[in-house]
Amino acid sequence: MSGPALLSIEDVAVELPTARGNLRAVDHVDLALGPGQTLGIVGESGCGKTMLSRAILQLLPKKAKLSGRVIFDGQDLVRLKAEALRKLRARSIAVVFQDPMTSLNPVLTIGTQLIETLQEHLALDVAAARRRGVELLAAVGIPAPEQRLNQYPHQLSGGMRQRVAIAIALSCEPKLLIADEPTTALDVTIQAQILDLLAREQRRRHMAMILITHDLGVVAGRTDEVAVMYAGRVVERAPTRALFKNMQMPYTAALLAAIPKIDAAPHTPLAAIPGRPPDPTRPLKGCSFAPRCRYVSDQCLRGKPALTSAEAEGHSYACFHPLTIAAGVSA
């Protein structure tokens, strides 16, 4: 990333009190994102990717304990007053969630939800907000937008609902869009359409985007940089091409290897990762991936590897036995 960052996340940690003890959802994460850039955050359920996005938005559960700094456009959001934060969330940072059925209000029409946003944040009168709403729905590829304004969410398909959610997110021209698994609930042909839509609108508006997903396939073609999360930590981070060309963290490589490949012959056994992620209420002393890692050594069990930079520019990883070296040893 070159130039000043639009967003910089510094040493962010999130703890949630649970009946079984404190759950460390996000474990000291540092990330940065430039204007107009796309950052992919990849990880499995419970790795902390959604909690991290909520920490950026300051939308954490009430009991959560947040530490660190979230600098957006020169302001530390963690220290911002509620009213200023509300304005900022509306105008500058928008979010698209996984399930468009639950993020839209089922008892209000599409028009009410969209026009309300425009009136509130852009101070438009009803007629102007309505015109703007129709333009936005057309821009996100909704046919017959005039009629759609009078419909309720349940009258639209999942793909159309997600387009509406995107239209609302884009309505105030945000500088940053956080898309949290925006296509996971959608069919594959619709997924491609929605990802294309997001990419197109992003280019057109020179908007930065954080694309959160469990699917390495989704980030591969559509991000500038990728951060891989495991058990609350960023375990590898690199420009997208560099990451796929030269994975260093065994978890990243194992995650990629576990995906069924469309060009593999039928009945090819998959490279499954044994075991499962550690219990987040019982943090391990060593590397969180160590119990499942094929390159594990005593060192991995004794202490956590820090996220350190590789020789390649912008590539960092948290591993004592990065693959280029581990492979050399095992060969």
Next chain:
Amino acid sequence: MMHGNATTAARDPLLKVDNLVVEYPIGTRTIHAVSDVSLAISRGETLGLVGESGCGKSTLGRAVLQLRRATSGRVLFDGENLTALQGDALRKMRPRMQLIFQDPIASLNPRRRIGDIVAEPLLIAGYKDAKKRQELVNEVLSAVGLDPAAVVSRLPHEFSGGQCQRICIARALVLNPEFIICDEPVSALDVSIRAQILNLLEEMKQRFGLTLLFIAHDLAVVKAVSDRVAVMYLGRLCEVGPSAQLFDTPAHPYTALLIEAIPVPDPEVRPAERVAVGEPPSPMAPPSGCRFRTRCPRADARCAAEVPELRSVAAGQYVACHHPLI
């Protein structure tokens, strides 16, 4: 369907579906969930069934098991016409056919212990000897990679999604069935766990000599486990063929679009330029002729007028299209 039997040319079919139609009345209207589908699965084969939400793939699976009765058509299991069976006669067939669902946590009763959950099919099938039941339960739990001593007295909430799916697989296997329908068995699981469960299903298939109908929306997942693949769109079969062949040379434009829409985990591969336009129409009012024509780049007047019949385009590959790609 005249050429329907072509797809059923499978050797030694364990399951044969002939001209199956399933329609649901909704008020005064009708949902055409499955329309005139014919297919066959050979003994020991895995047939993958792919399609997007609402295409009727789950309904087809349920109609095969007679959990939902077909409006018309026949389902032959090992030569026996299931659609004609009632009551006890049907119940006698049930142990031979099992089902694994998408959401493993929701398909286990949260208040029952794992040992009881897995033993339930044995009780229903009339295994009276408690010791024998326990023996079979322990055997099948070990087979799916769980330690019987450690799990039988625990409750479902103590297990992760992947482990719950192992328990569901154990429950499906405990009666030693010949045929299992897996309905999206891995779509609720994380990538690293998904591979474990897919490998387990393959292993169980070999070990227990199973025949599988594997229903999923993810083409790469389906290809990984299937000998042949059937593609469904809005209640009708578009294409059937051997897995590798179907993915290398798809004949139906819908199959081709599905394949292109898969995100490839390689930044050097640009995302597909040609994605399917629009969304599937409502199964309450399917388009005339070919049901895919409203989204198809090749559609013409003939596609609106005539329903394309499934016909052979290559060895073992059948397509229902007026303008196939091969």
